[in-house]
Amino acid sequence: QKEVEQNSGPLSVPEGAIASLNCTYSDRGSQSFFWYRQYSGKSPELIMFIYSNGDKEDGRFTAQLNKASQYVSLLIRDSQPSDSATYLCAVNTGFQKLVFGTGTRLLVSP
């Protein structure tokens, strides 16, 4: 069974710090990877996606992908209290289906 693993947290960081969220996946053939943010009681919203090894930056967010290690991460620079949420990692398993991790809860303290 194809799996996506995330530490459930909570990950606590002070305001202004860098938050590092990690995700590993089991299917070596996976080609595309997604990060979603989910506020309590709300639906997931896309932060960014990454297809190629290396880093992809979008504002305060950077996604990092290492296919050899089957590892994808999300860095949030200058963390804000409004970034406090659960972050879901998702991996495309083919046929346009995503497998989601259970998410990492991030708490940013003022």
Add this chain to the structure above:
Amino acid sequence: SQTIHQWPATLVQPVGSPLSLECTVEGTSNPNLYWYRQAAGRGLQLLFYSVGIGQISSEVPQNLSASRPQDRQFILSSKKLLLSDSGFYLCAWTGGLQETQYFGPGTRLLVL
């Protein structure tokens, strides 16, 4: 721009009662549509997906069913709800060859 709607937003139903949740997408044609369930404190579980009218693939055997009567309409149903059916039901869509899934606002279902 594309918009996805779900209703109702919340629902409280007794065990054994039927269920019908609706999802519609605006601003696109021939989307792939997905139903997920998120139990409290759990991850997203893919229930059904559809690549076209009348085409439904089931991911998890259970007492739920799905239908796609129109191109941009996706319905989740049950004839008799179980306590374990409680959760947050999310509809999502992708367009064409895109892989990115966009979620609707969700329906929170509580079965008592």
